[in-house]
Amino acid sequence: MSRSKSNTQNRRRALVSIRDVARRARVSIATVSRAVNRVSSVDPELAKRVWKAVEETGYVPNTQARALVSGRSHLIGLIVSEITNPFFPELVQEFENLAVPQGYEVMVGSTNYDPGKTESLIRRMLQRNVDGVAVMTFGVEEELVRRLVEREFPLVFVDAGPDLPNIRVLKVNYAGGIREAVQHLAALGHRSIAFITGPLQMRSVVARRDAFLTSMAELGIEVPAEHVAIGAHTMESGMAAMEQLAALPELPTAVVCSNDMTAIGALHALERTTHSVPKEISVVGFDDIHLAQFMLPPLTTVRMSCKDLAAAAVEALRAGIEPEHPKAGVKEWQIPTRLVVRQSSTFPRGTLPAIVKQAADRHRAVRV
Amino acid sequence: MSRSKSNTQNRRRALVSIRDVARRARVSIATVSRAVNRVSSVDPELAKRVWKAVEETGYVPNTQARALVSGRSHLIGLIVSEITNPFFPELVQEFENLAVPQGYEVMVGSTNYDPGKTESLIRRMLQRNVDGVAVMTFGVEEELVRRLVEREFPLVFVDAGPDLPNIRVLKVNYAGGIREAVQHLAALGHRSIAFITGPLQMRSVVARRDAFLTSMAELGIEVPAEHVAIGAHTMESGMAAMEQLAALPELPTAVVCSNDMTAIGALHALERTTHSVPKEISVVGFDDIHLAQFMLPPLTTVRMSCKDLAAAAVEALRAGIEPEHPKAGVKEWQIPTRLVVRQSSTFPRGTLPAIVKQAADRHRAVRV
């Protein structure tokens, strides 16, 4: 082994440091630093020599050293609630696809709604010196906010956050998307529409439920209390909630779910209780995860685009981190939503208009 | 603002450094360092004073500085192929749940089978000075290996890797699980069993296919070439491959898929072509992702436990990183697999044994 010290320590020195490059390019280390960091005042001739030396030596700047002295780690935190909920990997992916080319590394953490994990997650992020954190948990635990806000560093929240100078907020248009969904169902003739919520501690969950109730009220449709079932944004909870709704004296003709995982659970519960979707009951989700279109039947759902969300989060974060950022003064980003109609929603059972029924019969005849 | 310099630079100094603690505890910074790192030679009395000062000041060691001088970042890389394939978030989660309490931060990256992304991913990991990398892509691109192996640092691969001192391998027992699946189907009476592969560049994909062919040969069942359809471990490819199989003059009575996403796609294609699962055709997956049990019908699949995989990966990595690790000499870890029977597999169509048929009829009568 080429290690000079017969030390048992696994101490690895940089293969090639800024000094090696400086020596080779016959300039000072400061010039190398400037050239590598593209400071404009460097003589082009010298810069070329530096880059050549960098090339030849295979020099890679040491991030730790850089972060230590500059005070900026170029690391940003991304906190999600559950990495195993398919919505979040999609979000993480988009977030990284944007952040990395812009020069930031992403440190992802999921809270799993566990205060202990959250606590340690924040400590770990602070310890790694993140430049800022995007909290995309859709309903932040108070404790988390408090801990984060203490350090006055750049923070991005979804929906709402404390009104402080370094905090930016992504406002999702829940009302718009859910209203579209309700109006879609109402236009098809539905009047008995149920709703399955997520965990109500989350702001965004309450917002979705309220958007549903408001949209229904707008249309003058009453929502009996038992038509609002409580879920937890998981398949399991969606199943349970749907079974509850199915046990009602009269099955609703449609159900709107607070997210797609809930809707998938509902679909499953309906299959188990031998109710056919959408013939007997229409199901609408929220999020439009990739999986949604592969459900049986493909899920009608309100799309909240990961891409939009990720782009806004990265931009908002940079606006907070970089003093000269063009949007440094902006505090709010709007996130649109829109209904995507697929096959899990149709006319209420027994009301299929004659002309459509004819067509359906013809279709069925072909298939059999 | 409390920033002393009216500098536009966002330079944040540590709120409290080792020096502050040393001053407060009236010891040298070296003693603080030793106490904090639990070096045994420190006088318990002084150590107590140090910890008290740490407590009072809220001191948190600066990871960057620590990494810079010690040469160990306590950061390990985890490379997966596709973070949006539900198997991987589950793996990532388990991996972190193990690594973090053991003092390591995890840097996750997904290659998306894109050499460009892979290249930059590796550069980023090297730049952040990872102590080691686990490559869990299930079929490594050669280029990736080469780049990684150049630096002689700890590496863990799945299935196979170059035989070098710092490289450890996780051997998954594909043959065992797939043989169980084939024997399960054969025992039910299936003789016409098809297989949908993943992308064949991957070693593990070839291993699965070969395991299937071997298991079939063992039972003396021939597999016509057109019964091996090529997929890509995605739902879309599973659908396409299944449609291909469904277009055959005679539909196979069962199909084994190289992973669960493929199986889900197959389920979907069968629904679209109005074939009922498992009545007309049995479907078996591989992985046992969380979603598998929520499919309609719940998927029979070969479980490859994320937890086993993650535990082995973390242990193997530490064995490579830490010179004194008890398993420092071990080079191979075995990962078991086993069949989980659910409702997507049953007797071949038209052969339902009489007694079972009776029971099934009774069951159906109850449901209607």
Add this chain to the structure above:
DNA sequence: ATGAAAGCGCTAACAC
């Protein structure tokens, strides 16, 4: 057992 001091690799202030 403890402290003083020498860097780890780099950036940024300052001098020229």
Add this chain to the structure above:
DNA sequence: GTGTTAGCGCTTTCAT
């Protein structure tokens, strides 16, 4: 424009 130099916060010799 370029080089010199002083640290960033910490670990680790080396004396004591």
